[in-house]
Amino acid sequence: MQDIRLRSSLPGRQRWHIRFLEGRPRFADVLAIVLRRVPEITAVRASPVTGSVLIHHDPTSASEEVGERLRQALHAVCARLEDTRGANAQQQAAGAPRERDTRPGRVCGGLRPSRSGGRRTLLLAVGGAVTAVALGGGGLLSKPLVVLAAAGVTTAALIRRAWRRASCPSGLAQPSAAQEKPSRHPMGRIIGRHRRQAVLASLLSAGAQAAELVMYLFIGWMPLVLFRGESTLLARLGLGSAATQLCALGVAATLVRVLVTFLSYRADVSWRGLGQDVQHTWRSEVYPHAQRLELRHLEDERTTRLAGVLTEDISQLGNFVATRPDEVIRLATCLLGMIPAYLLLAPQIAWIAVVPVPIVVWLSLDHQERAAAGHAASGERRAQLNSQVINSLAASATVKSFRGEEHEAVRLEELSNEYRRSSCRTDRSTALYAQSLHAGAATSFLGTLLLGGRAMLNGALSPEAFSALIVMPQMVIWKLTSLGGTVEQYHRTLAALHRVEYVQSLPAESPGEGRPLDSRRVRGEVVLDRVTFSYPGREPAVRELSMRIAPEKTTAIVGATGAGKSTIAKLLTRFYAPQSGRVLLDGQDIQALRLDDLRSAVGFVSQDASLFDGTVEENLRYGSFDADRSDIVRSARIAQASTFIEALPERYNTVIGERGAALSGGQRQRISLARAFLYGPPIVVLDEATSAVDNETEAAIQRTLHWFSKDRTLIVIAHRLSTIRHADRIYVLDQGGMLVEEGTHHQLLARDGLYASLWSLQTGEPLS
Numbered sequence: 001m002q003d004i005r006l007r008s009s010l011p012g013r014q015r016w017h018i019r020f021l022e023g024r025p026r027f028a029d030v031l032a033i034v035l036r037r038v039p040e041i042t043a044v045r046a047s048p049v050t051g052s053v054l055i056h057h058d059p060t061s062a063s064e065e066v067g068e069r070l071r072q073a074l075h076a077v078c079a080r081l082e083d084t085r086g087a088n089a090q091q092q093a094a095g096a097p098r099e100r101d102t103r104p105g106r107v108c109g110g111l112r113p114s115r116s117g118g119r120r121t122l123l124l125a126v127g128g129a130v131t132a133v134a135l136g137g138g139g140l141l142s143k144p145l146v147v148l149a150a151a152g153v154t155t156a157a158l159i160r161r162a163w164r165r166a167s168c169p170s171g172l173a174q175p176s177a178a179q180e181k182p183s184r185h186p187m188g189r190i191i192g193r194h195r196r197q198a199v200l201a202s203l204l205s206a207g208a209q210a211a212e213l214v215m216y217l218f219i220g221w222m223p224l225v226l227f228r229g230e231s232t233l234l235a236r237l238g239l240g241s242a243a244t245q246l247c248a249l250g251v252a253a254t255l256v257r258v259l260v261t262f263l264s265y266r267a268d269v270s271w272r273g274l275g276q277d278v279q280h281t282w283r284s285e286v287y288p289h290a291q292r293l294e295l296r297h298l299e300d301e302r303t304t305r306l307a308g309v310l311t312e313d314i315s316q317l318g319n320f321v322a323t324r325p326d327e328v329i330r331l332a333t334c335l336l337g338m339i340p341a342y343l344l345l346a347p348q349i350a351w352i353a354v355v356p357v358p359i360v361v362w363l364s365l366d367h368q369e370r371a372a373a374g375h376a377a378s379g380e381r382r383a384q385l386n387s388q389v390i391n392s393l394a395a396s397a398t399v400k401s402f403r404g405e406e407h408e409a410v411r412l413e414e415l416s417n418e419y420r421r422s423s424c425r426t427d428r429s430t431a432l433y434a435q436s437l438h439a440g441a442a443t444s445f446l447g448t449l450l451l452g453g454r455a456m457l458n459g460a461l462s463p464e465a466f467s468a469l470i471v472m473p474q475m476v477i478w479k480l481t482s483l484g485g486t487v488e489q490y491h492r493t494l495a496a497l498h499r500v501e502y503v504q505s506l507p508a509e510s511p512g513e514g515r516p517l518d519s520r521r522v523r524g525e526v527v528l529d530r531v532t533f534s535y536p537g538r539e540p541a542v543r544e545l546s547m548r549i550a551p552e553k554t555t556a557i558v559g560a561t562g563a564g565k566s567t568i569a570k571l572l573t574r575f576y577a578p579q580s581g582r583v584l585l586d587g588q589d590i591q592a593l594r595l596d597d598l599r600s601a602v603g604f605v606s607q608d609a610s611l612f613d614g615t616v617e618e619n620l621r622y623g624s625f626d627a628d629r630s631d632i633v634r635s636a637r638i639a640q641a642s643t644f645i646e647a648l649p650e651r652y653n654t655v656i657g658e659r660g661a662a663l664s665g666g667q668r669q670r671i672s673l674a675r676a677f678l679y680g681p682p683i684v685v686l687d688e689a690t691s692a693v694d695n696e697t698e699a700a701i702q703r704t705l706h707w708f709s710k711d712r713t714l715i716v717i718a719h720r721l722s723t724i725r726h727a728d729r730i731y732v733l734d735q736g737g738m739l740v741e742e743g744t745h746h747q748l749l750a751r752d753g754l755y756a757s758l759w760s761l762q763t764g765e766p767l768s
């Protein structure tokens with residue numbers, strides 16, 4: 001019995017242990033791919049070494065839901081593996097669940113997706129071939145079309161099997177974009193509008209390969225001329241002496257080599273260029289869409305996931321196009337040259353050229369699978385080793401003070417040993433594979449030489465044909481070796497394509513739609529009319545909330561943590577839409593307004609000041625790209641930022657690093673405030689925008705804010721009540737977005753309610 005256990009569960013994160021996963025990297029890979037497609041799951045790590053599955057998910061999803069998703073994913077992966085083994089095709093077509101797989105705590109029933117299946121296939125193929133030869137007394141081998149068909153069917157079966165083992169099960173939620181375009185081949189979708197470029201590159205690859213075959217034909221004839229004194233075929237072409245023939249062949253081979261070099265170079269450049277173009281096109285299509293996604297797709301861990309799609313996944317699409325189709329086209333050209341050549345010129349020995357094909361295909365696919373497994377295992381060990389090195393060095397003060405040096409050295413040695421052992425296993429398998437290929441290629445060469453030579457001596461095969469054919473199987477064999485890698489890469493690319501298309505299919509905001517709003521004419525009255533809003537799967541953050549924010553006044557919203565204050569700010573800026581009720585700006589429902597116009601009218605400064613990697617000035621200018629330097633300096637002064645900016649090494653031209661890493665929290669907030677002041681919208685929402693500045697700076701900001709807010713609506717969300725005591729109106733919220741009090745500071749103190757108790761707590765002043 002295989003078990004699946006929940007090891008730990010934190011909000012948004014679960015760690016499971018699945019025994020079945022241990023030692024099955026392919027299974028772990030596929031499981032992770034399937035889980036990543038589940039909408040509420042943001043990231044997955046499945047380790048085939050420890051059997052652990054780490055799932056990062058939407059914090060709003062219940063842990064039982066995530067567990068259920070994991071079981072469904074396991075079920076889908078197992079069902080796919082069973083299908084691969086030919087079990088119950090009808091049930092799969094109907095999509096009916098298999099009862100034994102869905103039981104909690106069980107994974108895949110008794111299924112073992114082991115490599116023995118691969119060996120069995122090879123044994124069956126070899127056994128079948130030997131039996132056929134024995135029964136047919138070699139007669140079958142003399143029937144080239146039969147041999148060709150048998151080799152073709154076996155190769156196709158091997159590739160199909162590898163394909164299905166590597167492919168992603170389709171039992172779970174598929175990205176909608178992928179479902180919308182089932183008729184277009186994934187390669188067509190990846191290449192998109194660069195089809196002509198792809199056709200040109202394909203022709204160049206095919207041409208280069210065909211020319212290479214011709215070159216080897218000329219080279220193959222050269223020893224013939226040397227040893228036989230002449231080639232009758234060339235003599236018939238008017239090339240009399242051996243020296244002339246040799247010279248002609250040399251010149252022809254050189255000219256064709258030049259052509260091969262030119263075509264190969266052009267093909268390489270075209271494929272690489274196409275790869276870059278594909279990446280660029282996808283990036284320029286997906287990035288603007290990602291920027292326009294609704295905020296719920298851009299918060300928290302989803303950003304990391306999105307960044308992965310925009311960088312790694314799109315690179316995967318381009319890298320695949322840049323390298324793999326070229327290899328496949330060259331292989332196909334070789335096969336297309338070799339098979340008719342053998343059938344026409346030497347049908348009696350055609351079998352020796354085609355029989356190695358399925359064997360090499362099997363070796364390549366099997367090696368790829370083993371190597372992937374080995375690399376995953378040794379990669380995991382390496383990661384453990386690295387993390388141990390970093391941890392123990394980072395904690396060196398603790399290690400020294402507890403005299404733990406020896407203990408750390410032993411731990412490191414153990415991990416290093418495990419890494420060495422797992423790498424050695426992979427290296428042995430790779431070396432064995434390489435040697436098997438060498439042996440296979442040599443055997444095939446020897447076989448062609450012996451049997452072809454005998455046929456030539458018997459007069460059944462012309463020396464010219466024999467010399468031409470001898471190199472072809474070698475070329476095909478060496479090209480077949482990369483097939484396993486190509487299949488694997490293709491599946492990685494498909495998974496990347498699905499993720500990219502999924503991002504594309506997510507709903508985006510439409511900035512240009514709706515009723516226009518002239519921000520210069522906005523008075524700034526905001527009304528929340530019985531607004532209810534809840535985040536997905538949560539209790540309402542605000543419930544039936546009504547409030548009026550007067551124009552050109554300062555309104556404060558205060559209350560307990562989690563009471564829904566920031567949610568109100570997000571509703572005002574239309575980052576989210578209420579489920580019921582309306583948010584009105586100067587009497588107009590903001591849902592009906594043009595989003596771009598609304599965002600020009602409402603400025604938002606959050607507690608988490610978002611700065612970009614660039615200079616102070618570039619950050620201040622963000623959103624007001626044409627602002628004058630004098631306006632920039634003035635805004636910085638209002639936000640009490642000018643003093644510290646002037647003290648920076650390059651003043652306004654100082655680079656502040658990624659996310660403003662070179663500044664303190666308070667300095668970042670002041671730059672963020674100054675940016676909003678420069679933007680100058682008629683309504684400004686400050687959500688804990690000064691929480692990180694000291695009291696003195698805060699007081700200074702309040703003084704300048706007072707001046708700044710003269711002709712605009714200021715909405716201030718704050719925990720520190722001293723910052724909002726001068727507000728024209730204060731709304732006090734309690735849990736669940738319930739409005740419990742409203743009034744001025746003095747009125748609220750006089751009420752002796754929630755506000756008064758919060759004030760008393762913060763200032764230490766006793767309640768009256």
Ligand SMILES: Nc1ncnc2c1ncn2[C@@H]1O[C@H](COP(=O)(O)OP(=O)(O)OP(=O)(O)O)[C@@H](O)[C@H]1O
Pocket residue numbers: 060299535536538541560561562563564565566567568
């Ligand atoms: N993106 C989100 N997804 C799900 N729930 C959320 C999200 N953002 C906030 N919440 C939940 O909504 C409720 C209100 O959150 P909100 O951030 O509006 O409170 P707040 O009053 O601003 O709190 P604080 O003073 O701590 O900033 C909380 O229960 C919070 O857990």
